[in-house]
Amino acid sequence: MATSLRELVAVPTQRVLTGALALIFLFPLVWAAVASVAPQPGTAQVDGWGMGNYARLAGYQAGLAQYLLNSVLISGMTVIFTLAVSLLGGYAFAMFSFPGKNLLFLATLAILMVPYATLLIPLYVLLNSLGLQNSLVGLALVLTMFQLPFATFMMRISFESIPRELAESAYVDGCGTFTALLRILVPAVKPGLITVGLFAFLAAWNDFIAPLILINDSDKVPLPLAVANIRGQVMGVVDYGATEAGVVVLALPCVVLFLLLQRHYVRGFMSGALKG
Amino acid sequence: MATPVERRTEVPSAAPTSTIPEPAARRRVSGLSRRRRNQGWLYAAPTALFVTVFFLVPVLLVIQMSLSDWGLFAGNRGLNAPDNYTDALSNRLFWPAVWFTVKYTIITTVILIGIALGLALLVQEVVRWNSFLRTAFLVPSALGLASASLLFYALYAPQSGPFAQLLTALGIGDGTVSFLGSPNAALWSTVAVIVWRFAGFYMLLLLVGLQSISSDVYEAARVDGANRWQTFTNVTLPLLKSSLALCTILCITGSLLAFDQFYILTRGGPDNSTITIVQLVYNTAFGGRNDLGVAAALSLVVLLALIVINAAQFRALRGKED
Numbered sequence: 001m002a003t004s005l006r007e008l009v010a011v012p013t014q015r016v017l018t019g020a021l022a023l024i025f026l027f028p029l030v031w032a033a034v035a036s037v038a039p040q041p042g043t044a045q046v047d048g049w050g051m052g053n054y055a056r057l058a059g060y061q062a063g064l065a066q067y068l069l070n071s072v073l074i075s076g077m078t079v080i081f082t083l084a085v086s087l088l089g090g091y092a093f094a095m096f097s098f099p100g101k102n103l104l105f106l107a108t109l110a111i112l113m114v115p116y117a118t119l120l121i122p123l124y125v126l127l128n129s130l131g132l133q134n135s136l137v138g139l140a141l142v143l144t145m146f147q148l149p150f151a152t153f154m155m156r157i158s159f160e161s162i163p164r165e166l167a168e169s170a171y172v173d174g175c176g177t178f179t180a181l182l183r184i185l186v187p188a189v190k191p192g193l194i195t196v197g198l199f200a201f202l203a204a205w206n207d208f209i210a211p212l213i214l215i216n217d218s219d220k221v222p223l224p225l226a227v228a229n230i231r232g233q234v235m236g237v238v239d240y241g242a243t244e245a246g247v248v249v250l251a252l253p254c255v256v257l258f259l260l261l262q263r264h265y266v267r268g269f270m271s272g273a274l275k276g
Numbered sequence: 277m278a279t280p281v282e283r284r285t286e287v288p289s290a291a292p293t294s295t296i297p298e299p300a301a302r303r304r305v306s307g308l309s310r311r312r313r314n315q316g317w318l319y320a321a322p323t324a325l326f327v328t329v330f331f332l333v334p335v336l337l338v339i340q341m342s343l344s345d346w347g348l349f350a351g352n353r354g355l356n357a358p359d360n361y362t363d364a365l366s367n368r369l370f371w372p373a374v375w376f377t378v379k380y381t382i383i384t385t386v387i388l389i390g391i392a393l394g395l396a397l398l399v400q401e402v403v404r405w406n407s408f409l410r411t412a413f414l415v416p417s418a419l420g421l422a423s424a425s426l427l428f429y430a431l432y433a434p435q436s437g438p439f440a441q442l443l444t445a446l447g448i449g450d451g452t453v454s455f456l457g458s459p460n461a462a463l464w465s466t467v468a469v470i471v472w473r474f475a476g477f478y479m480l481l482l483l484v485g486l487q488s489i490s491s492d493v494y495e496a497a498r499v500d501g502a503n504r505w506q507t508f509t510n511v512t513l514p515l516l517k518s519s520l521a522l523c524t525i526l527c528i529t530g531s532l533l534a535f536d537q538f539y540i541l542t543r544g545g546p547d548n549s550t551i552t553i554v555q556l557v558y559n560t561a562f563g564g565r566n567d568l569g570v571a572a573a574l575s576l577v578v579l580l581a582l583i584v585i586n587a588a589q590f591r592a593l594r595g596k597e598d
Contacts, residue, residue, distance in 0.1 A: 015405065018398060018405075018409055019409075021398075021409070022408070022409050022412035022413070023412075025412050025413050025415070025416060025472065025475075025476070026412050026415065028416075028427055028428065028431055028472065029415065029416070029427075031431060031438065032427050032430070032431075035430070035436065040435075040436060041435075042435060043436075084322065085322045085323055085326055086323075088319040088320070088321075088322055088323070089319065089320055089322065089323035091319050092316045092317070092318075092319035092320035092323070093320065095316075096315060096316025096319065096320075097316060098314070098316035098317045098320065100317075101316065101320070104320060104323065104324055104327065107327050107331070107332065108323060108327050110331075111327070111331050113579075113582070113583065113586070114331075114335065114579055115533050115554065115575065115578055115579055115582060116533060116535075116554075117533070117535070117554045117557045117558060117575050117578070118338060118557075118575035118576065118578060118579050119330075119331070119334050119335070119338070121338055121341065121557070121561055121568055121571055121572050121575060122333075122334035122335070122337035122338040122341060122572070123330065123334050124561075124568075125337060125341070125346075125568065126329075126330075126333065126334055126337060141326075141330060142330060144326065144330075145326050145327075145330035145331055148323065148326060148327070152323060177315050177319075202418060202420070205420065206419070206420020206421065206422060206423060207420070207422075208420065208421065208422035208535075208536045208539075208540075209535055209536060209539075209558075212539075212558075213558075213561075213562060224420060224422040224423060224426075227423075227426055228422065228426060228540055231426075231429070238433070238435075240430045240433055240435055240436035241436070243426060243429065243430050244427075244430050244436070246426065247423055247426050247427045247430070250419075250420065250422075250423040250426075251418075251419050251423050251427070254418040254419055254420070254423075255415060255418055255419070257418070258414070258415065258418035259411070259415075262411065262414070265414075265418075266480065270484055
């Protein structure tokens with residue numbers, strides 16, 4: 001055990017050093033927020049502090065509102081599809097036995113093995129033939145598929161950690177399996193659903209390469225693509241101010257959700273590590 | 277380490293009908309389980325549909341495309357195997373892209389896992405200050421890779437970022453220092469973005485591993501008179517092996533498939549020096565060449581390489597555990 005004098009010096013020193021390290025990690029985010037409202041030559045905010053960059057972003061091409069709407073629709077649909085499919089799938093894999101069960105589960109996990117780009121090339125052709133080319137619904141379906149390995153795994157272990165007696169008692173009481181799911185089991189797997197929903201939202205909100213390939217119409221692109229496009233706007237001159245404002249709009253919901261749901265985010269990792 | 281736990285929970289689920297019911301309820305339950313067998317498929321149907329339509333069919337389709345003359349706009353113009361493969365492998369950017377991707381992967385993995393391990397050791401003790409540190413390190417991982425790249429794009433720019441002024445104030449350089457202008461600077465600047473974005477993510481994975489090490493083991497090491505370094509190398513590292521292996525596999529796979537960060541930060545430049553293999557796939561398919569067949573062949577080569585690399589890693593890991 002350290003002497004009290006040593007502790008007296010060591011603890012503050014450690015606090016200062018680790019605190020500085022934390023500041024390094026926080027610095028880029030803070031900088032972007034400050035720079036987006038700070039005066040800067042060559043941007044929409046030249047003199048004094050203000051929201052000029054956000055105003056320019058709001059009026060950029062189809063308008064910030066349109067891109068935000070696209071992103072909200074894509075993320076919303078992806079979250080809903082992912083929750084619905086993985087809730088039912090997790091229930092099936094955890095509580096039922098049926099032929100082909102292990103094969104289907106392995107096939108779902110195998111999605112992780114195949115690179116994004118390898119799948120997006122045939123998906124581009126496939127969505128065209130399904131009439132889902134250039135559509136937000138098609139994009140959300142593809143993003144849902146990419147979420148399924150984690151989501152299905154997470155929901156399966158959530159259902160498996162429910163005491164068996166709870167489910168069995170519901171069946172014996174005459175509940176159908178679907179009624180039992182809705183009334184008794186969904187509340188029990190709620191933490192798992194929150195984790196799955198959070199990961200699906202973060203992935204869909206931030207995805208870049210899937211909309212880059214699957215969405216051709218510049219009015220339908222989600223926010224990350226729109227902000228990336230701002231850079232090459234006028235004769236190759238990059239509007240850094242609008243870019244910073246765009247980054248803040250992109251990051252804000254993610255950071256807020258993360259801080260609110262940090263516990264659920266960490267749980268996702270716990271289960272991920274369990275898998276390894 | 278954790279695998280047996282999972283397997284244990286999996287056993288009853290694989291055979292839920294084998295749980296022996298009380299005699300009175302037996303007939304009812306066995307009737308129930310026959311019905312439940314069909315219902316199991318019903319609940320799994322959406323998953324099966326998604327996996328089939330958006331995963332299995334595309335995998336078959338990409339194989340067919342790789343064997344066909346398939347233009348972005350012209351569509352399928354019949355088989356031409358093995359032209360796409362020879363075309364993909366003889367592209368003058370192919371080997372430079374492979375080499376750059378491997379170099380980038382090695383640099384990123386070594387630095388990222390090293391820093392993540394350091395951070396995990398730093399914050400493993402459960403005190404309030406550490407939970408603040410953990411949150412600070414983790415916040416960047418809530419951002420998308422594209423957002424992080426855009427953020428650093430502005431941060432690196434001499435017109436907007438603080439670094440150019442800072443370096444000038446310190447008397448280093450003449451204010452025109454460029455983070456993305458030379459091949460080496462572009463590589464290291466991109467690695468910095470990835471480290472910032474992912475260090476907390478891997479720290480958390482390693483933290484899970486660290487916390488599963490029982491305090492008895494540390495106590496035993498202390499009783500044996502081991503110093504901090506000896507404890508770290510002889511106790512912590514060996515027991516952390518499976519977590520470290522998971523991180524390494526994830527990091528290598530992720531880095532080999534790098535796209536967003538280079539697309540946004542460097543666009544493959546300067547002078548095509550930072551083209552990764554996935555960027556080459558994208559450029560072949562959509563960025564000018566518009567040849568989906570060659571892109572499909574190239575992406576299947578990537579898939580194959582990835583399977584081989586991951587299989588080798590799993591084998592190395594299993595070999596060590598035995």
